[in-house]
Amino acid sequence: MWKRIFGAKRIVALAAVLLIVAACESTSDDSAATVGDGDATETSSAQTSDSSGGGGEVEVASVDPSAPIPGTQEDLVQNVGDRVFFNYDSAVLTPEGRRTLERQAEWLRLFPEHSIMIEGHADERGTREYNLALGERRATAARDYLIAFGMDSSRLNTTSYGKERPYALGHNEESWSLNRRSVTVVN
Amino acid sequence: MICETGSEPRKAAYDRRGGPLRTTLWLLALTFAIVVPLVSAQADLRVDITRGQVEPMPVAISDLYGESDDAAKFGRRISEVVARNLERSGLFRPIDQRAFIQRPEAMLSGPRFADWRQINAQALVTGRVRIMAGDKLEVEFRLWDIFAEQHLVGLRLGSASSQWRRIAHKVTDAIYERLTGEVGYFDTRIVYIAETGPLDARIKRLAIMDQDGENLRFLSDGKQLVLTPRFSPTAQEITYLSYENGIPRVVLRRIDSGQQEVLGNFPGMTFAPRFSPDGNSVVLTYAADGNSDLFEMDLRSHKVRRLTDNGAIDTAPSYSPDGQQIVFESDRSGEQQIYVMDRQGSKARRITFGKGRYGTPVWSPRGDLIAFTKSYRGRFSIGVIKPEGTGERILSQDFLVEGPTWAPNGRVLMFFRQTERNPDSSELVTVDITGHHEMILFTTTAASDPAWSPLIP
Structure with missing residues (x-):
């Protein structure tokens, strides 16, 4: 019973650690993460020189004005992925969801000053209060995975919106599958 | 004389008339087993509401x-x-x-x-x-x-x-x-959530109105997301869920003064509140670390007592009218089902075994029935079942029907509905406990999470 042991953080953490090996092996095919890191480093170095102000020449590097500012929510959304998806009535992370969270952990390491809120969401096919509880379970699943990847738990908060904030507005499985999610939000 | 018109119960009629009737909103009707008193001195003019459908x-x-x-x-x-x-x-x-x-x-x-x-x-x-x-x-x-x-x-x-x-x-x-021969339910109010705006940025406001939809008043401005209001037994306070800094918290509020407080010092999210019948306690759900359990808070001492403790989702609690038991939903069996336990949190026993998921149980003020929301094969229904777990009856079905609330005489239920035809909106609907006289209660906006007050003192 996944559900039943889910609250037992130790087991989740253990499982997560076991998965790190597999995750590391798979980073090479994970282009989004690589691109994300690259972008972030590049642009942040441009920023530092900008603000150095130590006298002398000002180095100017061209920055794509449409690229998101590193460390922002837009950066997370575009270059890392801010959300993971769940199966119906489930708070079990999928392999894809774990990969996204691993990328998030990498990204968050670059911005140690950020604290984040993880929002759990559910599709509209459940009752209001059950969905609030289910959303909380999903947010916690994402949080625990990030903790297992070395994130400081004091940086991570969770909340649940149940079925109150759908992302996709259709009333069909296609929309529902996009709404069963946890979303990482930079404070 | 007794008004007794022989009639076959007709199928749950969807009385969804358009026109002027509809715009003045519509309540329900009833039926049940009354002990016909007053057959004393002489024959008595009386509506027999024990039948499904009377003329x-x-x-x-x-x-x-x-x-x-x-x-x-x-x-x-x-x-x-x-x-x-x-x-x-x-x-x-x-x-x-x-x-x-x-x-x-x-x-x-x-x-x-x-x-x-x-x-x-x-x-x-x-x-x-x-x-x-x-x-x-x-x-x-x-x-x-x-x-x-x-x-x-x-x-x-x-x-x-x-x-x-x-x-x-x-x-x-x-x-x-x-x-x-039954207590009335007309001098009552409804508190509910008025909904406006697009589905992904829905504005939800607390609203209160008379049982017939008149005297509408908004109690919140929509800046904060609010859900699931419920009346105290005096109808002078409500408890509901409000997002405070992005976290759901149970709030207690005096209706007239607007004075309000967040209940308890819970470090995480609290939701699904309901008053005890004596008004001295609120039972609620506290969720943390992926686990939702039930707690009861004494409103005078502010002491909090844990009622359930397991890794499942335990939520949607509701007291029996004598305050001795609590009905709630739990997925401890692997899926959402309804359980009854004593007020201390012990002796939980499952009462729903039908096909599908059962949630949002609410104990009738008469004590004889528990109303619930059920979902099975992509359809939702509102039903009632006896506290012992027998006599399940479905009263209404649609794309989504959810959140039943009882009229104070225990003869009529209100709930909210999203129809197949208009799933983007929701409306308030009443039905009597035999499944007859289903009617829309007109509201000025989309509406959800209704709660019926006791008779106003």
Whole structure:
């Protein structure tokens, strides 16, 4: 019973650690993460020189004005992925969801000053209060995975919106599958 | 005499009329096992509400007489509200006033029963309104049995003239009680969530209105997401869920003053609150670390007591009317089902075993039934079941129906509905506990999470 042991953080953490090996092996095919890191480093170095102000020449590097500012929510959304998806009535992370969270952990390491809120969401096919509880379970699943990847738990908060904030507005499985999610939000 | 019209229960009718009726909103009706008392001295005019569908009793509701134009105006309005209340119950059919032979002023000395028999009225409502010093109304009404030529009940009520609707509701309660043998439910209010804006940025506001949809008032401005309001037993407070800094918290609020507080020092999210029948406690769900459990908070000492402790989702608690038990939903079996336990949190036993998921249990104020939301194969339904777990009956079904709440007499349920045709919106619906007289309660915006108040003290 996944559900039943889910609250037992130790087991989740253990499982997560076991998965790190597999995750590391798979980073090479994970282009989004690589691109994300690259972008972030590049642009942040441009920023530092900008603000150095130590006298002398000002180095100017061209920055794509449409690229998101590193460390922002837009950066997370575009270059890392801010959300993971769940199966119906489930708070079990999928392999894809774990990969996204691993990328998030990498990204968050670059911005140690950020604290984040993880929002759990559910599709509209459940009752209001059950969905609030289910959303909380999903947010916690994402949080625990990030903790297992070395994130400081004091940086991570969770909340649940149940079925109150759908992302996709259709009333069909296609929309529902996009709404069963946890979303990482930079404070 | 007993109004007893043989009739087959017809299928749960979707009484969704358009037109003027609908715009004045619609309540429900009832049925059940009453111990017919008062068969004492003589045969008694009575609506038998133990049957699924009875032919509504024809009643004549005369305008209450008023000597001045102002008084007559109040008399007319009060009669209109009474007629609408009675009609919405599904148990009565007000006779068109144009058929009336005897005028209100002529009835000060009593009805001419033959005039009312001629238009087939079984019961007659008469009365008078006086405007007193200080903008006060004094209203006297009488209910008559036309065939027995008998006075059944009379009341005198006084209030500020601004409260004339409450007078009309109290008159309706007296009539309903005398003719059905059941306590009325017309002098009550509904608190609910008024919804506006797009689905992904829905604005939700606390709203309160009379049971018939009148006197609408908003209690919040929509800046914070609010959900699931519920009344205290005095109807003076509500408890609900409000997002404070992005975290759901149970809030307690006095309706009149607007004074409010977040309940308890829980480090995480709290939701699904409900008052105990004595009003001294609130039971709620606290969720942390992926686990939702039930807690009870004493409102006087603010002491918090844990009621359940396991890794499952335990939520949606509701007290039995005697306060000794709590019904709630849990997925401890692997899916959402309904359980009853004692108030201390022990001896939990599962009561739903049908196909599908069961949630949002609410104990009837009469104690005899528990209403629930069920979902099975992509459809939702509202049903009732006995606390022992027998006698499950489904009352309504649709794309989404959810969150039943009881009228204080335990004969009518209200819930909210998203239909297949219009799943983007939701509406309030009432149905009697036999599944008859399903009606939409008109609201000015989309509406959800209704809670029915007790009778207003």
